[in-house]
Amino acid sequence: MNLLLSPDTTIGFLGAGQLARMSATAAYQLGIRTAAYSGTYVDSMEPSSNDNKPLQPLELMTPFRYPGTFEDEDRLIRFARTCDVVTLENEFMDGELLGRAERASGTTFYPSPATFRQLESKLLEKDTFRRAGIPVTPYQQVSDIRDLETFAGDHGYPFVLKSSKGGYDGYGNVTVSSPEEHVAAFRSLGGDQGHELIAEAFIPFQKELAVQVARNRTGTVVYPCCETIQENHICQTVIAPAPIAKNLTEEACNLAVAATEAIDGIGLFAFEFFLTDDEKILLNESAPRPHNSGHYTIEGCVTSQFENHIRTILGLNPGSSQMRRPYAVMENLLGRHNRPARVEGAEELWSTSDAHLHIYGKQSSRVGRKMGHITVLGDRLEDVRREAARLADAVVI
Amino acid sequence: MNLLLSPDTTIGFLGAGQLARMSATAAYQLGIRTAAYSGTYVDSMEPSSNDNKPLQPLELMTPFRYPGTFEDEDRLIRFARTCDVVTLENEFMDGELLGRAERASGTTFYPSPATFRQLESKLLEKDTFRRAGIPVTPYQQVSDIRDLETFAGDHGYPFVLKSSKGGYDGYGNVTVSSPEEHVAAFRSLGGDQGHELIAEAFIPFQKELAVQVARNRTGTVVYPCCETIQENHICQTVIAPAPIAKNLTEEACNLAVAATEAIDGIGLFAFEFFLTDDEKILLNESAPRPHNSGHYTIEGCVTSQFENHIRTILGLNPGSSQMRRPYAVMENLLGRHNRPARVEGAEELWSTSDAHLHIYGKQSSRVGRKMGHITVLGDRLEDVRREAARLADAVVI
Numbered sequence: 119m120n121l122l123l124s125p126d127t128t129i130g131f132l133g134a135g136q137l138a139r140m141s142a143t144a145a146y147q148l149g150i151r152t153a154a155y156s157g158t159y160v161d162s163m164e165p166s167s168n169d170n171k172p173l174q175p176l177e178l179m180t181p182f183r184y185p186g187t188f189e190d191e192d193r194l195i196r197f198a199r200t201c202d203v204v205t206l207e208n209e210f211m212d213g214e215l216l217g218r219a220e221r222a223s224g225t226t227f228y229p230s231p232a233t234f235r236q237l238e239s240k241l242l243e244k245d246t247f248r249r250a251g252i253p254v255t256p257y258q259q260v261s262d263i264r265d266l267e268t269f270a271g272d273h274g275y276p277f278v279l280k281s282s283k284g285g286y287d288g289y290g291n292v293t294v295s296s297p298e299e300h301v302a303a304f305r306s307l308g309g310d311q312g313h314e315l316i317a318e319a320f321i322p323f324q325k326e327l328a329v330q331v332a333r334n335r336t337g338t339v340v341y342p343c344c345e346t347i348q349e350n351h352i353c354q355t356v357i358a359p360a361p362i363a364k365n366l367t368e369e370a371c372n373l374a375v376a377a378t379e380a381i382d383g384i385g386l387f388a389f390e391f392f393l394t395d396d397e398k399i400l401l402n403e404s405a406p407r408p409h410n411s412g413h414y415t416i417e418g419c420v421t422s423q424f425e426n427h428i429r430t431i432l433g434l435n436p437g438s439s440q441m442r443r444p445y446a447v448m449e450n451l452l453g454r455h456n457r458p459a460r461v462e463g464a465e466e467l468w469s470t471s472d473a474h475l476h477i478y479g480k481q482s483s484r485v486g487r488k489m490g491h492i493t494v495l496g497d498r499l500e501d502v503r504r505e506a507a508r509l510a511d512a513v514v515i
Numbered sequence: 516m517n518l519l520l521s522p523d524t525t526i527g528f529l530g531a532g533q534l535a536r537m538s539a540t541a542a543y544q545l546g547i548r549t550a551a552y553s554g555t556y557v558d559s560m561e562p563s564s565n566d567n568k569p570l571q572p573l574e575l576m577t578p579f580r581y582p583g584t585f586e587d588e589d590r591l592i593r594f595a596r597t598c599d600v601v602t603l604e605n606e607f608m609d610g611e612l613l614g615r616a617e618r619a620s621g622t623t624f625y626p627s628p629a630t631f632r633q634l635e636s637k638l639l640e641k642d643t644f645r646r647a648g649i650p651v652t653p654y655q656q657v658s659d660i661r662d663l664e665t666f667a668g669d670h671g672y673p674f675v676l677k678s679s680k681g682g683y684d685g686y687g688n689v690t691v692s693s694p695e696e697h698v699a700a701f702r703s704l705g706g707d708q709g710h711e712l713i714a715e716a717f718i719p720f721q722k723e724l725a726v727q728v729a730r731n732r733t734g735t736v737v738y739p740c741c742e743t744i745q746e747n748h749i750c751q752t753v754i755a756p757a758p759i760a761k762n763l764t765e766e767a768c769n770l771a772v773a774a775t776e777a778i779d780g781i782g783l784f785a786f787e788f789f790l791t792d793d794e795k796i797l798l799n800e801s802a803p804r805p806h807n808s809g810h811y812t813i814e815g816c817v818t819s820q821f822e823n824h825i826r827t828i829l830g831l832n833p834g835s836s837q838m839r840r841p842y843a844v845m846e847n848l849l850g851r852h853n854r855p856a857r858v859e860g861a862e863e864l865w866s867t868s869d870a871h872l873h874i875y876g877k878q879s880s881r882v883g884r885k886m887g888h889i890t891v892l893g894d895r896l897e898d899v900r901r902e903a904a905r906l907a908d909a910v911v912i
Contacts, residue, residue, distance in 0.1 A: 122857055122858070123857065123858035123861070123874060124855070124856055124857040124858065125575070125856050125876045125877060125878050139543070142576075143540055143543060143544070146536070146540060146575075146576050146876070147540070147871075147872075147873055147874075148872065148873075148874050149572075149856075149858070149873075149874025149875055149876040149877075149887060150874075150876070151575055151876075152576075173578070175546075177578070178522065178543075178548055178578065179539075179543050179549075179576055179577060179578075180576060180577075180578065181570070181574070181575065181576075181577065181578050181580065183578065336865075336866075337866075420868060420869050429865065434861075434865045435865035435866045437865070437868070438868040438869065440868070442839055458521070459521055459522050459546075460519055460520065460521040461519070461520035461521065461546070464520070464831075468733075468826065468831045468832035468834070469733075469734075469832045471817060471834070471835040471837065472817050472835065474544075475544075475545065476544055476545075476546075477520060477544075477545050477546025477547075478546055479522045479543070479546040479547070479548075480522060480546075481522050490546060
């Protein structure tokens with residue numbers, strides 16, 4: 119597919135959060151339209167009028183918005199028919215339904231439903247990549263308490279019990295440290311109600327890494343390997359490139375490309391790795407879409423992950439991932455209050471060279487919610503890190 | 516004024532063309548809203564619904580659009596009341612009306628109506644800058660045929676007769692080469708119907724230059740002096756920085772800052788200069804808004820002219836205008852056909868590193884209409900120029 123670029127070309131987004139918003143900005147540069155499928159159901163297929171419902175980040179920047187749930191197949195098909203290509207910004211949907219919607223609408227979905235289905239649950243994802251020869255953390259499906267005992271016997275404590283589907287930012291994960299915790303952990307994630315769970319070995323790691331890959335039939339572009347620093351299971355800081363040995367960054371980039379090819383990924387994909395204490399690189403998680411670990415690419419690279427997402431799903435060559443300056447550090451801006459969103463304390467940021475503020479337009483701030491991010495570029499890593507930390511700390515949302 | 520950044524903060528644009536569109540992209544990065552006042556009048560103050568009227572470039576990327584004309588004071592006031600700050604992207608409006616709308620709405624307009632009025636006609640503009648000590652081309656108001664004779668007597672032939680208000684891209688200009696052409700030139704621009712005209716001496720120049728300035732109460736940032744190359748009175752190519760002696764670029768930048776201060780400009784301002792055959796720099800034209808000569812700043816500079824437009828009208832410090840790479844060349848993409856817009860021939864561009872395509876989303880292409888632009892960055896000017904010319908030539912819209 120190589121879509122014609124015209125003012126009628128429309129990219130449909132399933133979901134209207136910050137990832138859709140930043141992707142839409144790249145689409146707008148190409149003179150095309152975006153449409154948002156999101157929010158709550160109302161009984162009209164017309165784009166919603168200017169009512170007083172809070173609009174989501176992408177809904178605030180497109181006239182073409184269609185309320186609907188990811189479960190409403192009929193509605194999703196009708197939405198897809200208004201678009202030239204449909205993409206997504208989260209994984210909270212059903213791969214089979216996406217496949218049916220693609221066939222019924224006649225509109226191409228990227229990532230393809232076939233790709234999506236291979237990543238649809240943590241179990242499928244790990245099976246897929248293990249079969250492709252990508253090193254992953256040891257894991258096992260957990261259907262009952264005995265599976266926990268088996269896993270603990272094989273891999274020891276602590277280990278992590280995870281919801282196979284629907285978890286994010288640490289939600290849906292429980293660390294299990296002793297046999298006494300088995301029952302409570304299993305129940306807390308709904309194992310006793312039939313929710314699919316997996317156990318993952320706890321791997322002592324030095325660092326967490328991430329790599330984004332843009333790929334379609336015209337070519338593949340891999341971004342620099344970056345380091346991600348999590349606090350309370352939420353990404354706080356991204357350092358690009360990761361300050362590790364060159365052979366390790368190369369290995370991570372190679373694994374990311376191999377993983378993208380293993381799922382025949384078309385679009386933008388992100389892969390998170392552990393760099394273990396014994397210098398091994400293990401795939402931890404993947405996302406079939408632009409990812410928080412790649413926000414630094416907006417200013418940091420010649421072509422952002424968002425532009426390459428749009429380019430690859432349109433059938434255009436992905437652009438260069440070369441960095442603009444030696445280092446980029448991104449800091450997430452998490453909500454500090456539960457209140458209507460407003461930005462305070464950015465004064466220093468405005469007068470700092472090569473520091474860039476991104477706010478997502480979310481109506482409400484909640485403690486820990488991703489409200490925006492800053493990216494600082496520079497020549498010396500320690501300076502850039504210090505500056506980014508100082509500026510991010512001052513911003514209160 | 517230092518506006519609060521919140522998801523309700525709204526920047527209102529008078530006009531919804533490509534300059535508003537590119538400015539809006541910068542506003543969206545800050546999580547705020549844009550509203551478009553444009554197009555034809557309809558009898559509703561509600562944002563227009565998704566009818567089948569062709570939407571203009573900004574209208575395609577905002578849910579908040581208000582049809583209305585620049586003459587409809589009442590309507591413009593009601594629009595301004597829905598915004599936190601109002602800005603503009605062209606000069607086809609009346610400064611007195613803007614002033615009344617600002618007072619009646621209680622919403623700040625930037626550029627301020629007082630600034631706007633000083634540039635409102637070519638006559639006022641030249642008077643303003645001449646009084647401020649900025650060198651301008653010799654000019655004279657032309658009220659009747661005898662004024663043409665006087666001007667020709669003082670400055671010789673050829674000279675240029677111009678509509679004092681409303682001209683752009685060469686429209687509203689006539690070159691006068693002999694006394695026999697006086698009457699026809701005067702009539703062709705409506706002089707006999709009372710239209711205000713000015714005569715300008717024809718200055719032999721080596722190059723045309725341009726400088727953008729971002730300014731508000733917190734500070735002033737001046738962009739590099741660039742060279743603009745016109746074909747048929749329309750900007751075709753911009754080279755940044757201009758390949759001229761350093762003392763000349765400094766002089767142009769100093770004059771641009773002085774000119775901005777002379778009109779107490781708040782927002783983004785662009786100034787076009789002649790570099791004369793005898794190495795003098797004369798102010799030719801100015802614009803109280805982002806300008807075609809500054810499109811290269813999107814990728815070429817740390818902070819684009821559009822982001823600095825948004826930042827300065829919000830009361831935030833303007834950001835660094837430092838260039839990302841030694842050279843940037845921008846080529847306008849003018850319509851090659853009269854037809855519904857579509858982009859062809861961009862294949863080479865997609866696979867060229869640090870070449871960037873911008874398409875404005877205009878529904879119809881017309882021969883010579885500004886439909887988009889490309890910017891190429893690089894280290895050697897001759898390579899960048901050749902590459903930009905080659906890529907732009909291949910793109911057909």
